[in-house]
Amino acid sequence: MDDHTPGPRSGRPPTSTDVARAAGVSQATVSYVLNDAPGVRISQETRVKVREAAERLGYAPHASARVLRTGRSDIVLIPTSTIPVGRLVAELDMAMSERLRRLGHTVVHFGDPRSRGVAAARVWAEWRPAAVFVEAHRLTAAAVSQLYAAGVATVLAFGPEPSPYAPTFVFDDGNVGACAAEHLIARGSAALAAVVPTEHGLDGFGLRRLEGVARVARAHDVPVARVDLPFDEERANEIATGWTRDPGARPDGVFAYNDEYAMLLMRALQDAGLDIPGDIAVVGADDLPLAPLLRPRLSSVRVLTDITPDDLAERLAKMIADGERDPATTIRASRTEMIVRESS
Amino acid sequence: MDDHTPGPRSGRPPTSTDVARAAGVSQATVSYVLNDAPGVRISQETRVKVREAAERLGYAPHASARVLRTGRSDIVLIPTSTIPVGRLVAELDMAMSERLRRLGHTVVHFGDPRSRGVAAARVWAEWRPAAVFVEAHRLTAAAVSQLYAAGVATVLAFGPEPSPYAPTFVFDDGNVGACAAEHLIARGSAALAAVVPTEHGLDGFGLRRLEGVARVARAHDVPVARVDLPFDEERANEIATGWTRDPGARPDGVFAYNDEYAMLLMRALQDAGLDIPGDIAVVGADDLPLAPLLRPRLSSVRVLTDITPDDLAERLAKMIADGERDPATTIRASRTEMIVRESS
Numbered sequence: 139m140d141d142h143t144p145g146p147r148s149g150r151p152p153t154s155t156d157v158a159r160a161a162g163v164s165q166a167t168v169s170y171v172l173n174d175a176p177g178v179r180i181s182q183e184t185r186v187k188v189r190e191a192a193e194r195l196g197y198a199p200h201a202s203a204r205v206l207r208t209g210r211s212d213i214v215l216i217p218t219s220t221i222p223v224g225r226l227v228a229e230l231d232m233a234m235s236e237r238l239r240r241l242g243h244t245v246v247h248f249g250d251p252r253s254r255g256v257a258a259a260r261v262w263a264e265w266r267p268a269a270v271f272v273e274a275h276r277l278t279a280a281a282v283s284q285l286y287a288a289g290v291a292t293v294l295a296f297g298p299e300p301s302p303y304a305p306t307f308v309f310d311d312g313n314v315g316a317c318a319a320e321h322l323i324a325r326g327s328a329a330l331a332a333v334v335p336t337e338h339g340l341d342g343f344g345l346r347r348l349e350g351v352a353r354v355a356r357a358h359d360v361p362v363a364r365v366d367l368p369f370d371e372e373r374a375n376e377i378a379t380g381w382t383r384d385p386g387a388r389p390d391g392v393f394a395y396n397d398e399y400a401m402l403l404m405r406a407l408q409d410a411g412l413d414i415p416g417d418i419a420v421v422g423a424d425d426l427p428l429a430p431l432l433r434p435r436l437s438s439v440r441v442l443t444d445i446t447p448d449d450l451a452e453r454l455a456k457m458i459a460d461g462e463r464d465p466a467t468t469i470r471a472s473r474t475e476m477i478v479r480e481s482s
Numbered sequence: 483m484d485d486h487t488p489g490p491r492s493g494r495p496p497t498s499t500d501v502a503r504a505a506g507v508s509q510a511t512v513s514y515v516l517n518d519a520p521g522v523r524i525s526q527e528t529r530v531k532v533r534e535a536a537e538r539l540g541y542a543p544h545a546s547a548r549v550l551r552t553g554r555s556d557i558v559l560i561p562t563s564t565i566p567v568g569r570l571v572a573e574l575d576m577a578m579s580e581r582l583r584r585l586g587h588t589v590v591h592f593g594d595p596r597s598r599g600v601a602a603a604r605v606w607a608e609w610r611p612a613a614v615f616v617e618a619h620r621l622t623a624a625a626v627s628q629l630y631a632a633g634v635a636t637v638l639a640f641g642p643e644p645s646p647y648a649p650t651f652v653f654d655d656g657n658v659g660a661c662a663a664e665h666l667i668a669r670g671s672a673a674l675a676a677v678v679p680t681e682h683g684l685d686g687f688g689l690r691r692l693e694g695v696a697r698v699a700r701a702h703d704v705p706v707a708r709v710d711l712p713f714d715e716e717r718a719n720e721i722a723t724g725w726t727r728d729p730g731a732r733p734d735g736v737f738a739y740n741d742e743y744a745m746l747l748m749r750a751l752q753d754a755g756l757d758i759p760g761d762i763a764v765v766g767a768d769d770l771p772l773a774p775l776l777r778p779r780l781s782s783v784r785v786l787t788d789i790t791p792d793d794l795a796e797r798l799a800k801m802i803a804d805g806e807r808d809p810a811t812t813i814r815a816s817r818t819e820m821i822v823r824e825s826s
Contacts, residue, residue, distance in 0.1 A: 151610075151633035196631030198607035218579065218589075232595070235562065239594055245562075247591035250583055251576070263542035266495075287540030289495040369771055398771070405775045427713055427742070428772065431749045 152195040161191035168192075172199045214238050214454065215267035217249040217258065217276070233447035234454075241455045243268065256280045263288035268458045270294070274301040292457040298346050305457065305467035307450065311343050315350025317439045317474040318393040318421045323358050325482060327391025327419055330355055331363040333399050344395050347423070351393050363389055367399060374406035381418075382410045390418055391482070397422035397429045400436055404481065419482035434480030442473045496539040505535035512536075516543050558582055558798065559611035561593040561602065561620070577791030578798075585799045587612065600624045607632035612802045614638070618645040636801040642690050649801065649811035651794065655687050659694025661783045661818040662737040662765045667702050669826060671735025671763055674699055675707040677743050688739050691767070695737050707733055711743060718750035725762075726754045734762055735826070741766035741773045741782055748776060748825065763826035778824030786817045 154172070158165040163184060170178045171188040191197075216231070235245040249261060259281035262270055267290055274297030282303040285293050295301035298311055315332060322330060332351040334344035348364060355362045367373060381388040394400035400422030404414055414420055414434055422429060425440040445453070453469060456462070498516070502509040507528060514522045515532040535541075560575070579589040593605060603625035606614055611634055618641030626647040629637050639645035642655055659676060666674060676695040678688035692708060699706045711717060725732040738744035744766030748758055758764055758778055766773060769784040789797070797813060800806070 151631060196628050198604045198628065198632050218576075218591075232562075236595075245592060247562075248589055250580075260542045284540045284542065287495060288542050371774060401772060401775055405777075428745060430715060431745055433749075 152197040154197065154199075156195055157188065157191045157197050160195060161187045163188060211266050211268060212243050213265055213267040214243045214245045214269045214271060214458075215249075215262055215265055216245060216247045216271045217253070217262060218247055218251045219273055230443075230447050230450075234451045237448045237451035238455065241451065243455065243458075254278075254281070256284055259284040263290065266290075268292075269454060271296065271307075271454065273297055274299065274304075274306055277301055277303050279303050286463065291459075291461050292454075292463055294454055294457065300465070300468045302465055304465055305462060305469070306465075307469045307471060309471045311346040311472075312350035312353065313472055313474050314423050314439050314441060315347035315352075315393060316354045317350075317476055318423065319351040319354035319360075319362075321437070321476045321478065322391035322393065322419055322421060322482065323354065323360055325391075325419065327360070327389075329361055329363075329389045330391050330393065331365050331389035332393045333365045333367050333395040333403065335395055335399060336366050336368045340395075347393070347395060363387075365392070367395075367403070369399065369402060371402065371406065374402050375409065378403075378406040378410035378412065381407075382412065388418065392418055392420050394420055394422050396424045397426040397436060397438055400438070400481075401428060401432060404432060404436070415480070415482050421476075421482050425477050429477070430479065432481070437479045437482040438477050440475045440477050442475055443471050444473055445469060445471060496541040498541065498543075500539055501532065501535045501541050504539060505531045507532060555610050555612060556587050557609055557611040558587045558589050558613045558615060558802075559593075559606055559609055560589060560591045560615045561597070561606060562591055562595045563617055574787075574791050574794075578795045581792045581795035582799065585795065587799065587802075598622075598625070600628055603628040607634065610634075612636075613798060615640065615651075615798065617641055618643065618648075618650055621645055621647050623647050630807065635803075635805050636798075636807055638798055638801065644809070644812045646809055648809055649806060649813075650809075651813045651815060653815045655690040655816075656694035656697065657816055657818050658767050658783050658785060659691035659696075659737055660698045661694075661820055662691075662767065663695040663698035663704075663706075665781070665820045665822065666735035666737065666763060666765060666826060667698065667704055669735075669763065671704070671733075673705055673707075673733045674735050674737065675709050675733035676737045677709045677711050677739040677747065679739055679743060680710050680712045684739075691737070691739060707731075709736070711739075711747070713743065713746060715746065715750065718746050719753065722747075722750040722754035722756065725751075726756065732762065736762055736764050738764055738766050740768045741770040741780060744780055744782075744825075745772060745776060748780070759824070759826050765820075765826050769821050773821070774823065776825070781823045781826040782821050784819045784821050786819055787815050788817055789813060789815060 154165055154168045158168045167180060167184065168188055170180055171185050172192060238245050253261065254276035255278045258276060263285055266288060269292050270285055270290055271294045274295035277295055282293055293304040294307060295304045296307040296309060298309060300306040300308055319330060330351060332348045334348055335341060352362050365377060367377065392403065394403050400420055404420055407414060407418060412418055421437045421439065423439040425438040429436040429438045498509055498512045502512045511524060511528065512532055514524055515529050516536060582589050597605065598620035599622045602620060607629055610632060613636050614629055614634055615638045618639035621639055626637055637648040638651060639648045640651040640653060642653060644650040644652055663674060674695060676692045678692055679685060696706050709721060736747065738747050744764055748764055751758060751762060756762055765781045765783065767783040769782040773780040773782045
């Protein structure tokens with residue numbers, strides 16, 4: 139066999155001993171060179187020899203061995219989540235991961251999305267991550283203790299409310315509903331409705347947005363009807379024709395959960411002969427690219443973050459370095475801005 | 483300190499030696515019990531004692547130690563990709579990961595999305611994965627050799643064409659454009675246009691869909707104009723008004739890349755006073771929930787997979803078990819179906 143080509147049939151993967159033998163140096167030297175050990179003087183000639191031998195043999199240093207040596211990895215573990223990943227979350231995740239990588243961390247997504255508590259923590263702990271970034275509702279006191287006992291430097295939760303067990307990145311969906319309600323009431327709506335999607339995984343967000351609508355409406359003595367709506371044209375049509383038949387039950391301002399549900403509802407209202415915003419004002423959320431393409435152009439609550447993905451990555455890296463574990467620590471994320479177009 | 487509570491301040495993470503001491507058994511026994519070693523007889527009483535001690539101390543077995551012992555992990559590594567994750571891909575990924583987990587594999591997403599070739603392979607190899615599932619264009623002969631040399635059982639590529647270096651899961655985007663063109667020509671369109679989104683990451687898909695349109699159009703002697711379009715209303719309006727001013731340059735059938743670009747283009751065409759489908763027929767792709775909500779209702783190419791995520795997971799598990807490495811092995815994925823509504 140030509141030993142210059144790392145071949146698929148070479149059997150046993152090459153070890154650092156093989157590299158040491160091929161380069162004519164000690165195994166310790168191989169380890170120093172390939173791990174860029176600081177403070178060790180090794181000639182350039184030896185370094186080149188070791189690197190060439192490693193390359194020739196197809197040797198890759200072993201992440202597991204490094205973890206065992208140092209007792210902790212550089213891993214930021216983001217357990218896989220059941221949250222339907224929207225474009226915003228996917229972009230946050232990608233940008234944050236990129237920055238963490240530049241800061242020397244390895245971002246790993248894995249795990250059973252339905253796992254939680256101590257059983258989940260035990261599986262996460264097997265990787266000896268430096269940090270775990272996970273939905274607040276999956277954490278328990280025992281789970282967090284398990285992670286810290288396994289040497290995890292920091293657990294950063296995320297969710298609509300601060301976790302009692304760990305520092306939390308707080309995304310407050312209630313603000314989104316509140317922002318829509320403030321706008322609808324200011325423009326004169328006197329009977330509100332709020333859409334709560336019935337799809338599993340979205341219902342929680344819907345309820346929190348509804349709570350935000352209800353909080354503002356209460357303060358202004360305006361009634362709020364809850365409208366449970368699957369993403370289904372027929373069901374949307376039933377709601378719209380119901381409102382046509384019984385104008386007394388009809389709201390004059392609707393917060394439609396997000397822009398996609400707003401599109402669904404607007405279509406049904408228009409097909410039922412209702413005028414937007416004359417009969418009913420409609421407000422979406424997320425300010426998706428489709429919002430200005432609708433007729434009337436859709437008003438939408440834009441969600442802004444006070445913190446950029448880069449800032450969040452740097453903050454997390456610092457928390458790892460400091461071993462920050464105080465549950466009182468919160469990073470607030472969402473501000474909102476009302477983008478008023480023609481539908482309200 | 484109360485040793486019944488694994489505390490955040492306990493310092494050094496507990497080791498299997500600590501568990502052995504607390505349970506009054508040997509370290510080997512701890513290892514047998516916690517790794518469910520087959521064929522080793524240990525009394526139920528001892529098993530309970532070990533598990534309780536491990537739980538009390540907050541001990542988690544060490545994934546890295548297990549990897550070093552067995553020389554290969556159960557990891558299916560899916561390097562993070564730059565592909566903008568649509569709903570379809572996210573669902574495929576989640577369902578496939580779920581099944582692989584049930585088959586005893588650990589699905590891990592990580593890595594620099596822009597890395598490729600041997601440099602990328604070296605980083606992936608550090609995890610000693612059992613399999614790597616990655617975009618075909620990121621693989622080179624040397625990269626695949628590096629992975630196999632590190633003990634990876636199989637590399638499964640995915641992309642629009644079979645990889646010359648590894649078995650490939652082939653997703654043929656050309657079929658999508660071809661399906662749209664067949665339909666448009668069958669309904670009488672005599673001058674086609676195909677939208678290619680200018681956004682980075684989408685342009686490749688756009689070009690492959692355009693190629694599919696062009697292939698069918700050539701066979702029917704129908705001209706095809708390429709329309710480069712960013713997701714931008716102003717640019718869409720310019721194209722639409724251009725076609726109004728110069729009807730001779732106007733196509734009578736447009737494949738709009740996907741449903742979102744179709745929505746953007748339809749809005750611009752309608753604002754410019756053109757009738758859909760009277761002046762121009764429009765076809766989208768992906769059959770998104772918004773398609774039937776547009777007026778006219780949007781015709782769309784639905785992409786079907788011949789293989790379910792469960793089947794793909796099982797196929798990959800079998801490839802790992804068999805050490806399947808033949809680049810001639812391909813799994814074909816996409817069939818298409820034309821959903822005809824009102825826009826064409």
